Amino acid sequence: MHLGLAANRLHHLSEDAALFRxxxxxxxxxxxxxxxxxxxxxxxxxxxxxxxxxxxxGLRRYPYGREGGLMKLVAEVVGLDGEGRTLDGAIYLIDPVDPSSIFPEAVALKRQCVIHGKPFLTTVASARDWIEVERVHAGLAPDPAADRFHALESQTLALIAHDAMKAQMLAFAAEHFELLSRFARRVATGTTGQRLNELAWSRGWPQDRAWVHRYQSGPMGGDAQIADLVLERRCQRALFFEDPHVARQHEADIQLLERAVTTVTDEAVCITSPAVAQRWVAAVYQRRR
Structure with missing residues (x-):
């Protein structure tokens, strides 16, 4: 398995920086x-x-970012099959106030991971969670140090989907309804939340109870409301099914939630595609067995 790795300067400045944690x-x-x-x-x-x-x-050195190192990772996420260079995803530990995190190559790295259904891991929590997911899929014994990422009954889960991805979010929730119901609380933005509640009621969830707490729609500020939950450490995991072709006027809403996640890098896990979400949930089932 091949993974891109980069970290903004803040995350390797001291011995207790995020990269080293x-x-x-x-x-x-x-x-x-x-x-x-x-x-x-x-x-x-x-x-x-x-x-x-x-x-x-297995640690391979690429050029500095200013010399094209991050651009090379983008190309390898897409895949250079003739050269045997294809990445299975990328860890990019982002400092939310470092301007290099919004350089074109950084944005492209995330976008190509989403397009190709590969993990794009921007927080310590996401990267730790992903390692445990892959360990479980490899048949290794669960790591007790990763138990906190699987304590669903004490966590809040955010379920967010752009318009083109709402059908996939509903299908995912229907397929894994019992497991997702184990979370202590679920939150969602406007229309996605309404459709998820209707799904839950059709599955026998009490009609007088919401399965998810609905916030505003994304363009009306729902992403900002959920970002506040993340910053207050009251939301530990977000499934954000992103449409990489979403209209640019919504980009600020996406970035706001992502910046909140990277601000609490040790606490919040974010998954940005259905393929990665399916791999995560399969590991959850296996680990619980």
């Missing part, structure tokens, strides 16, 4: 899974200087 938590899993980490230059240099992943042959 993730590596300390997941180094054993990285080695067990034999991940190839295609790592942008400055991030690679920081890992080497910290003495982490010592002797690990």
């Amino acid at each position: 993730w590596l300390r938590a997941c180094e054993a899993g990285i080695r067990e899974l034999r991940l190839d980490l295609h790592t942008v230059g400055r991030t690679y240099d920081a890992i080497a200087a910290a003495g982490m992943l010592s002797g690990y042959t």
